[in-house]
Amino acid sequence: xxxxxxxxxxxxxxxxxxxxxxxxxxxxxxxxxxxxxxxxxxxxxxxxxxxxxxxxxxxxxxxxxxxxxxxxxxxxxxxxxxxxxxxxxxxxxxxxxxxxxxxxxxxxxxxxxxxxxxxxxxxxxxxxxxxxxxxxxxxxxxxxxxxxxxxxxxxxxxxxxxxxxxxxxxxxxxxxxxxxxxxxxxxxxxxxxxxxxxxxxxxxx
Amino acid sequence: xxxxxxxxxxxxxxxxxxxxxxxxxxxxxxxxxxxxxxxxxxxxxxxxxxxxxxxxxxxxxxxxxxxxxxxxxxxxxxxxxxxxxxxxxxxxxxxxxxxxxxxxxxxxxxxxxxxxxxxxxxxxxxxxxxxxxxxxxxxxxxxxxxxxxxxxxxxxxxxxxxxxxxxxxxxxxxxxxxxxxxxxxxxxxxxxxxxxxxxxxxxxxxxxxxxxxxxxxxxxxxxxxxx
Amino acid sequence: xxxxxxxxxxxxxxxxxxxxxxxxxxxxxxxxxxxxxxxxxxxxxxxxxxxxxxxxxxxxxxxxxxxxxxxxxxxxxxxxxxxxxxxxxxxxxxxxxxxxxxxxxxxxxxxxxxxxxxxxxxxxxxxxxxxxxxxxxxxxxxxxxxxxxxxxxxxxxxxxxxxxxxxxxxxxxxxxxxxxxxxxxxxxxxxxxxxxxxxxxxxxxxxxxxxxxxxxxxxxxxxxxxxxxxxxxxxxxxxxxxxxxx
Numbered sequence: 001x002x003x004x005x006x007x008x009x010x011x012x013x014x015x016x017x018x019x020x021x022x023x024x025x026x027x028x029x030x031x032x033x034x035x036x037x038x039x040x041x042x043x044x045x046x047x048x049x050x051x052x053x054x055x056x057x058x059x060x061x062x063x064x065x066x067x068x069x070x071x072x073x074x075x076x077x078x079x080x081x082x083x084x085x086x087x088x089x090x091x092x093x094x095x096x097x098x099x100x101x102x103x104x105x106x107x108x109x110x111x112x113x114x115x116x117x118x119x120x121x122x123x124x125x126x127x128x129x130x131x132x133x134x135x136x137x138x139x140x141x142x143x144x145x146x147x148x149x150x151x152x153x154x155x156x157x158x159x160x161x162x163x164x165x166x167x168x169x170x171x172x173x174x175x176x177x178x179x180x181x182x183x184x185x186x187x188x189x190x191x192x193x194x195x196x197x198x199x200x201x202x203x204x205x
Numbered sequence: 206x207x208x209x210x211x212x213x214x215x216x217x218x219x220x221x222x223x224x225x226x227x228x229x230x231x232x233x234x235x236x237x238x239x240x241x242x243x244x245x246x247x248x249x250x251x252x253x254x255x256x257x258x259x260x261x262x263x264x265x266x267x268x269x270x271x272x273x274x275x276x277x278x279x280x281x282x283x284x285x286x287x288x289x290x291x292x293x294x295x296x297x298x299x300x301x302x303x304x305x306x307x308x309x310x311x312x313x314x315x316x317x318x319x320x321x322x323x324x325x326x327x328x329x330x331x332x333x334x335x336x337x338x339x340x341x342x343x344x345x346x347x348x349x350x351x352x353x354x355x356x357x358x359x360x361x362x363x364x365x366x367x368x369x370x371x372x373x374x375x376x377x378x379x380x381x382x383x384x385x386x387x388x389x390x391x392x393x394x395x396x397x398x399x400x401x402x403x404x405x406x407x408x409x410x411x412x413x414x415x416x417x418x419x420x421x422x423x424x425x426x427x428x429x430x431x432x
Numbered sequence: 433x434x435x436x437x438x439x440x441x442x443x444x445x446x447x448x449x450x451x452x453x454x455x456x457x458x459x460x461x462x463x464x465x466x467x468x469x470x471x472x473x474x475x476x477x478x479x480x481x482x483x484x485x486x487x488x489x490x491x492x493x494x495x496x497x498x499x500x501x502x503x504x505x506x507x508x509x510x511x512x513x514x515x516x517x518x519x520x521x522x523x524x525x526x527x528x529x530x531x532x533x534x535x536x537x538x539x540x541x542x543x544x545x546x547x548x549x550x551x552x553x554x555x556x557x558x559x560x561x562x563x564x565x566x567x568x569x570x571x572x573x574x575x576x577x578x579x580x581x582x583x584x585x586x587x588x589x590x591x592x593x594x595x596x597x598x599x600x601x602x603x604x605x606x607x608x609x610x611x612x613x614x615x616x617x618x619x620x621x622x623x624x625x626x627x628x629x630x631x632x633x634x635x636x637x638x639x640x641x642x643x644x645x646x647x648x649x650x651x652x653x654x655x656x657x658x659x660x661x662x663x664x665x666x667x668x669x670x671x672x673x674x675x676x677x678x
Contacts, residue, residue: 012586013669048296051432052520074298082289088228089221098290100217101304102297105209146206358600362593366583375579376597379572380604383611390615411607422600425517429592 001025001061002047002151002182008055009042016042017203018055024199029173029183034203040186041081043203044155047184048078060151077149079157083140087129091115091139094128098143106146114145119165134160141165144172152176152183211303218307219314225284226315232280236273236316237323243269244327255332262331263341263392267385269327270320270345271352275377277316278356279370281308282427286364295431301424309357309420317349333392340395340405347408348388354412354419355380361423364430384411446523446663447672457656464649471642479635488552493636495545497644498538499563502570503605505535505651509577510602513595523659525591526666528598529581530659534651536574542567562613569608573601587666 001023008018016039024030032040045051047058049065049072058065065072085094095111106114115124118138128136137160144152152173158166173183209217226232247265248258258265285291285308294304324345325338333341359377363369391404443449475493509531516524546564547557558564577594584590667673 050292050295070298070300073296076296076298078293078296080289080292082287082292084289084293086221086225086284086288086290088225093224097217097221098293099206100209100214100221101290101294101299103208103211103214103299105207105213107206110206358596362580362597363583366580368583372579372583375572376576379569379576379608380600382569383604383607386611386615407611414607418603422596426593426596429589429596432589432592 002184003059003062004043004047004056005059006056007043007046007053007058009039009046010054011039011042015054020056020201022199022201024182024184026180026182027177029177029185029198030201031198032184032186032201032203033188038203040203041155044078044080044153044184044186048076048153049073050078075150077143077147077152079140079143079152079154081155083136085128085136085139088127090125090127091120091131091142092124094139095142095146099146102147104146110146114142115139117145117168118142119168134162134165137161138165141169144169144176150181152181152185154183154185156186156188158187211299214299215303215307215310218304219311222308222311223314226311232277233315233319236277237319239276240269240273240320240323241327243272244330248330259332262328262333263337263389263396265331266324266327266341267345267348267389267392270324270349271378271381271385273320274316274349274352275356275374275381276370277312278353278360278373278377281312281357281360282364283360283369286430291364291427292431295428301427302420305357305423305427306420309353309423312357313350313353317353320349321345337392337396340401341392343405344388344391344401344408347405347412348384351384351408351412351415352381354415355384357423358419358426361426361430364427384408387411444521444523446526446667447670449523450660450663450676453656453660457653457660460649460653460656464646464653467642467646467649471639471646474635474639474642479639480633488549491545491549493639493643495542495549496640497647498542498545499567500644501647501651502535502539502542502567502574504648505531505538506570506573506598506605507602509535510598513591513598516591517595517599522588522591522666523663525588525595526659526662527655528594529591530655530662531651532574532577532581533658534654536571536578538647538651539567539571539574543571560616562609562616565616566609566612569612570605573605577601 003021003023005021006018007020009016016037020043022030032043034040042051046053049058060068060072060075084098086097089097092108092111092115095114096106096108099106099111112124115121118141120135120138120142123131123135128139131139141157154173157169161169173185177183244265247261251257251261282291285294295301297304321342325342328338328341356373356377359373359380362376363373366372387404387407391401391408394404395401443452471493475490479490479493481487509528512524512531513528515521516528543564546567550559550564551557577597580597581590581594584593664673664677
C-alpha cells in the first residue's frame with residue numbers, strides 16, 4: 001500500500017500543491033491528472049523517492065520510503081519521460097542491460113519474448129537509433145513485460161503510441177493490477193483500463 | 206530470469222559502458238591524441254634543449270595525463286543523465302554505489318589505462334631511460350584510478366550544470382594536486398638517486414582512501430543532481 | 433533544561449534568525465575594530481624591530497592571522513555545510529554560503545601579504561614554498577565552491593552540492609597541505625604553536641593573536657550581515673519578508 005501524507009511541492013518560487021494526501025491500494029490504479037506544469041511529474045518523482053517533498057512523507061506499507069531505501073526500490077518500477085535506452089545498443093541489448101542494472105539477469109530468449117509482446121518482433125537486433133520514436137518508446141515499455149515489481153509508477157506512458165500499442169499497454173497494466181499490483185499513472189489521455197475503477201487525483205484543483 | 210549479486214551487476218555495468226564506448230570509438234582515441242599533443246606542446250614552448258626536457262619530463266607527462274583524464278570526465282555521467290539511465294540507476298534495488306563503482310572502473314579502463322600504456326612511449330621522446338619509464342608507468346598505474354575516482358565526484362556535482370566542462374576542471378584540479386605531486390615526484394626522486402618507494406606508497410594510500418570515499422561522495426552528489 | 437534547548441532551536445528558522453543576526457553583527461564588528469586597533473598598535477608600535485628582517489617583517493602580523501582565518505573559515509564552512517546535509521536545514525546551507533566569500537577574502541589577503549613580505553625577504557614577488565602554495569590551492573577550493581553555487585540555479589540543490597564539495601575539500605585540505613609540504617620545505621616552519629613555546633618574542637605572539645581575534649570578529653560580523661541578505665533573497669516570497677521590508 002502506497003500512502004502520500006500531506007505532500008507539498010515547491011518549484012522555484014511557486015507552490016504547486018500542498019497538503020496532498022492519498023492512499024493507493026492493490027488493484028486500484030491512481031490516475032493523476034492536471035494541466036501542464038501542475039506538478040504531475042514532480043509528484044511521481046516524489047513517490048519514487050527521487051525528489052524530497054517540500055513537506056509531508058511518502059509511506060510504503062506503513063514505513064517512510066526514506067528509511068526503506070533499496071528495499072522499497074525492489075518493489076518499484078518507474079517509467080519517466082525519458083526512455084533510458086542507449087542508441088548504439090540493439091533493442092535486445094538495451095533490455096538485458098537495463099535488467100542487469102536492476103540486478104536481474106535475462107536470457108536472450110526472455111528479452112526477445114518481451115520485445116515480441118510489445119510488438120517489436122524482427123527488430124530485436126537493430127541498434128535502437130534506427131527505430132522510430134514510437135518504437136523506442138516500446139523498447140522502454142518492454143520492461144513492463146518481465147519486471148515483477150509491485151508498484152508501477154508510470155509518467156505519461158501512452159505518449160507516442162499507436163492504437164494497437166495503446167491497447168496492449170492498457171491490457172498489460174490491467175493484468176498487473178489483477179495480479180495484485182499497484183499503479184500510479186499520469187496521462188493527458190482518457191484511457192480506460194479494462195473495467196478497473198480508478199482513483200482520480202486532479203492537481204489543477 | 207534470475208537475480209544476480211552485486212559483483213555480477215558491477216561486471217554488467219562495466220561491460221555496458223565498454224560496449225557503448227567501443228561502439229562510439231572516439232573516446233579512447235581522443236584521450237590518447239590529446240595526451241600526445243599536450244606532451245609535444247611543452248618542448249615547443251620551452252625549447253628543444255634535451256637536458257632541460259629530460260629534467261622536466263616526469264612533470265610534463267604527469268600534467269598531460271592529468272589533463273587528458275580530466276577532459277574525459279565530462280562523459281562519465283553526462284549521456285546517462287541525458288537519456289534517463291542515471292535516473293533508473295538511482296531507482297535500482299542495487300545500491301547506487303555499486304553501479305557508480307562500475308562506471309568509474311569502466312572510465313578508468315577507457316581513459317586511464319591507455320594513458321598508463323602510452324606514457325612510456327611518450328617518455329622516449331624526452332630521453333627517459335628504462336628505469337624511469339617503468340617508475341612513470343607504475344606511478345600512473347596507481348595515480349590514474351585516483352584521478353577517475355576524484356573526478357567522478359566533480360562530474361556528479363556538475364551534472365547538467367551551466368559551464369559544465371570548465372567548472373568541472375576548476376573543482377577537480379585542486380583535488381588532483383596531491384596525486385600529481387606524489388606521482389611526478391616518484392619519477393624525479395628515482396632520477397636523482399633517492400628511492401621512489403615512498404612516493405609510490407603514498408600514492409597507494411591515496412588510492413585506498415579514494416576507493417573508499419569517492420563512490421560514497423559521488424553517490425551523494427548524483428542523488429542531489431537528480432532531485 | 434529542555435525548554436532552554438528548544439528555545440535555541442527556534443533560531444534554526446531563517447525567519448527567527450534574521451532579526452537575531454541583525455542585532456548581533458554590530459557587536460561583533462565593534463569587537464573586531466577594538467581588537468584590530470590594539471593588535472595593530474602592538475604590531476607596529478610595541479613589537480621590536482627584527483634583527484634580520486628589519487621593519488618589513490611586520491606584515492607577518494596580517495599575513496599569519498589571515499592564513500589562520502582562511503583555513504579556519506573553510507573548516508567552519510564545511511561544518512555548517514555538513515550540518516545542512518545531515519539535518520536538511522535551510523539555514524545551515526545559507527551560513528556556509530555566507531562564510532565562503534569572507535574565507536576567500538582572507539586567502540587573498542594572505543597571498544597578497546605573503547607576496548609583500550616575500551619581495552624584501554626573498555627578492556621575488558612569489559616563491560613556491562609550501563605555505564604560500566597551499567594557500568593558493570585553498571583559494572582555488574574557495575573559488576570552486578563559489579563557482580559551483582553560482583552555476584546552479586536551484587538554491588536547495590546549490591546548497592547541497594556545495595556542501596558535498598566543501599566536505600570533500602575539507603578531507604583533502606590536510607592531504608594537500610602535507611603533499612605540498614613534502615614537495616617543498618623552503619618556508620620557515622610553523623613558528624606559532626599553541627602547544628609548544630613560541631620561537632618568537634612574546635609581544636609578536638600577542639600581536640598575531642590579537643589580529644587573529646580581530647579577523648575572527650570581523651568574519652562573524654560579515655557572515656551574519658551577509659546571511660541576512662541571503663535569507664531575504666531566498667525567502668523573498670514569504671509573508672514575513674514582505675512585512676519586514678515595508
